[in-house]
Amino acid sequence: ALTNKLSGVFDGLRRRGALSEIDVAEALREVRLALLDADVALPVVKDFIAKVKERSVGAEVLDSVSPGQQVVKIVHDVMIEALGGAGAVPINLNAVAPVPILMVGLQGSGKTTTSGKLGLRFAQRLKKKVLLASLDVQRPAAQLQLQQLAERAGVASLPIIPGQTPLEIARRAMETGRREVFDIVILDTAGRLSINQELMDEVRAIRAETNPAETLLVVDAMTGQDAVQTARAFNEALGITGIVLTRMDGDARGGAALSMRAVTGAPIKLTGSGEKLDALEDFHPERVAGRILG
Amino acid sequence: VFVKRKLDDEALADLEDLLVAADLGTTVAARVVEEFRSSRFGKEVTDDEVKQALAAELAKILEPVAQPFVLDRSLKPHVVLMVGVNGTGKTTTIGKLAQQYREQGVRAIMVACDTFRAAAVEQLQVWGQRTGAPVISGPANTDPAGLAFDALTRAKAERADVLLIDTAGRLHNKSALMEELQKIIRVLKKQDETAPHSILLVLDATTGQNALNQVDVFKEMVNITGLIVTKLDGSARGGIVVALAEEFALPVHFVGVGEQAGDLRPFDPAEYARGLVG
Numbered sequence: 329a330l331t332n333k334l335s336g337v338f339d340g341l342r343r344r345g346a347l348s349e350i351d352v353a354e355a356l357r358e359v360r361l362a363l364l365d366a367d368v369a370l371p372v373v374k375d376f377i378a379k380v381k382e383r384s385v386g387a388e389v390l391d392s393v394s395p396g397q398q399v400v401k402i403v404h405d406v407m408i409e410a411l412g413g414a415g416a417v418p419i420n421l422n423a424v425a426p427v428p429i430l431m432v433g434l435q436g437s438g439k440t441t442t443s444g445k446l447g448l449r450f451a452q453r454l455k456k457k458v459l460l461a462s463l464d465v466q467r468p469a470a471q472l473q474l475q476q477l478a479e480r481a482g483v484a485s486l487p488i489i490p491g492q493t494p495l496e497i498a499r500r501a502m503e504t505g506r507r508e509v510f511d512i513v514i515l516d517t518a519g520r521l522s523i524n525q526e527l528m529d530e531v532r533a534i535r536a537e538t539n540p541a542e543t544l545l546v547v548d549a550m551t552g553q554d555a556v557q558t559a560r561a562f563n564e565a566l567g568i569t570g571i572v573l574t575r576m577d578g579d580a581r582g583g584a585a586l587s588m589r590a591v592t593g594a595p596i597k598l599t600g601s602g603e604k605l606d607a608l609e610d611f612h613p614e615r616v617a618g619r620i621l622g
Numbered sequence: 623v624f625v626k627r628k629l630d631d632e633a634l635a636d637l638e639d640l641l642v643a644a645d646l647g648t649t650v651a652a653r654v655v656e657e658f659r660s661s662r663f664g665k666e667v668t669d670d671e672v673k674q675a676l677a678a679e680l681a682k683i684l685e686p687v688a689q690p691f692v693l694d695r696s697l698k699p700h701v702v703l704m705v706g707v708n709g710t711g712k713t714t715t716i717g718k719l720a721q722q723y724r725e726q727g728v729r730a731i732m733v734a735c736d737t738f739r740a741a742a743v744e745q746l747q748v749w750g751q752r753t754g755a756p757v758i759s760g761p762a763n764t765d766p767a768g769l770a771f772d773a774l775t776r777a778k779a780e781r782a783d784v785l786l787i788d789t790a791g792r793l794h795n796k797s798a799l800m801e802e803l804q805k806i807i808r809v810l811k812k813q814d815e816t817a818p819h820s821i822l823l824v825l826d827a828t829t830g831q832n833a834l835n836q837v838d839v840f841k842e843m844v845n846i847t848g849l850i851v852t853k854l855d856g857s858a859r860g861g862i863v864v865a866l867a868e869e870f871a872l873p874v875h876f877v878g879v880g881e882q883a884g885d886l887r888p889f890d891p892a893e894y895a896r897g898l899v900g
């Protein structure tokens with residue numbers, strides 16, 4: 329683990345005053361490798377290392393801790409800050425009802441399942457009247473999938489009308505939300521490539537039409553270096569307000585969390601921890617930090 | 623673009639960064655660049671020359687695993703089991719295969735053994751309508767092993783050329799789900815010891831180093847005979863395939879390049895390597 333590697337790096341160093349650049353360089357190499365192996369994107373790793381270096385070089389070697397432990401603490405602190413600090417950030421529902429929540433992301437990342445999970449959470453925990461609406465007219469049986477999840481969650485789903493465009497469905501969802509006095513409308517969109525201009529324009533139009541309180545980027549925890557491209561493109565097109573990391577019940581280290589947060593500046597709000605509708609957890613930076621650092 | 627510069631330490635470090643950013647992983651990237659260094663260090667080269675040479679190096683690693691999928695029509699049916707973690711594109715890929723088989727005059731039958739996820743059966747049924755391949759399904763939460771067994775019986779009776787078995791997405795670290803997969807195979811073997819003839823692991827090109835764990839565990843638990851890498855039409859370059867080729871040497875039979883029925887191609891190492899290098 330990184331902790332062991334770093335204490336190993338500093339084994340020769342004994343109470344010499346301040347940590348020098350040379351002392352720290354080897355440690356930084358280990359940190360860089362650990363982060364890349366954990367799938368943190370390269371440009372994000374470089375920024376991270378620069379921050380750690382800044383705080384490590386010249387740091388007084390304390391009597392009570394080994395230099396290796398000191399650097400480990402700095403790495404851990406920078407990681408927690410980079411992941412958004414200690415507190416869990418709630419979903420923003422501060423808007424006139426029906427509050428729209430827009431779910432976006434790459435194909436297969438877990439948007440539809442997460443929409444179902446959010447519906448259940450808002451209905452059960454906050455006693456909200458939730459409408460789930462599928463704007464996915466491209467994937468076979470996508471709308472049926474959301475409808476079935478809505479039934480399982482005990483919340484309403486927008487009736488399926490074949491032949492409508494995603495924008496028309498979005499409009500109808502908001503009208504239904506207003507007319508039938510829903511508290512929250514969750515808009516599930518089709519998976520799309522960040523490099524598909526037409527589809528990014530489509531989701532931009534949906535966002536303009538519905539003015540969501542949250543635009544959540546749903547991301548697979550096992551995403552690799554591409555996390556940066558995807559996060560940047562979605563953020564520039566839409567302005568991402570929150571990130572959901574799915575499939576955290578897998579054994580991926582989850583470095584994409586750091587990459588996505590760094591690029592969008594948006595807080596990671598929730599994590600998916602399984603396929604069942606109750607498998608949705610608040611984001612705990614400590615846990616994710618520990619997992620990325622290994 | 624035609625400016626020549628020295629391929630020195632700094633240039634090599636840049637190349638290593640390029641490969642890491644393409645998901646090759648730190649170990650493989652370092653090794654590839656090291657081989658590159660020994661043959662070209664200090665020479666004056668243009669950026670293009672470097673990229674071409676690097677692509678050639680990567681293509682060499684990938685060539686041994688570029689093995690097209692061979693259907694044995696004498697088996698009647700050739701049983702193909704599609705497996706992988708959630709959301710990688712298994713169901714869509716089965717649909718694309720059914721489309722190819724229709725075009726080739728090969729009789730395919732599909733079976734919806736994802737009996738768990740919402741609308742998984744209906745999703746495969748739409749592909750059945752699109753491609754003309756019959757879809758065998760059962761009631762919700764049916765035992766997938768029993769369904770696979772029945773499908774094999776029917777496929778043999780109808781002398782279908784290929785039986786495409788869709789399974790539920792499953793994370794490799796979930797032992798109960800991996801055991802369920804082993805059970806599907808055991809039950810198939812009760813009817814036909816040689817089945818399934820192919821077990822294809824579907825991987826998402828956006829996946830990072832975890833793909834190595836996925837292949838490792840799936841291969842350990844079932845006899846993976848080949849890989850399919852999907853979503854290569856996206857911005858992810860899929861460099862993990864280079865690491866997989868080095869580590870496991872499993873054939874890469876197809877790449878998925880879109881969501882439509884025709885978006886499945888054989889794995890072309892030269893084209894793939896060029897895409898990695900950018």
Ligand SMILES: Nc1nc2c(ncn2[C@@H]2O[C@H](COP(=O)(O)OP(=O)(O)OP(=O)(O)O)[C@@H](O)[C@H]2O)c(=O)[nH]1
Pocket residue numbers: 433434435436437438439440441442464467470517518519520574575576577578599600601602603607708709739791793
């Ligand atoms: N283990 C696990 N599986 C998940 C989680 N979230 C979603 N899944 C599974 O991931 C797969 C894809 O989920 P979907 O909700 O269909 O993904 P999507 O983003 O809507 O997919 P597209 O609409 O095709 O882009 C399904 O098998 C889900 O059950 C999670 O947190 N853990």
Ligand SMILES: Nc1nc2c(ncn2[C@@H]2O[C@H](COP(=O)(O)OP(=O)(O)OP(=O)(O)O)[C@@H](O)[C@H]2O)c(=O)[nH]1
Pocket residue numbers: 435436467519521706707708709710711712713714715736739742789790791792852853854855856877878879880881885
């Ligand atoms: N862009 C692109 N999208 C793809 C490709 N292959 C599959 N998809 C999309 O990825 C999403 C998930 O595909 P599925 O076929 O449902 O994946 P799956 O592995 O069967 O998912 P689960 O059964 O839930 O585990 C869908 O939106 C597909 O259209 C591909 O090659 N390129």
Ligand SMILES: [Mg+2]
Pocket residue numbers: 439440441464470517518519
């Ligand atoms: Mg969906």
Ligand SMILES: [Mg+2]
Pocket residue numbers: 712713714736742788789790791
């Ligand atoms: Mg499927």
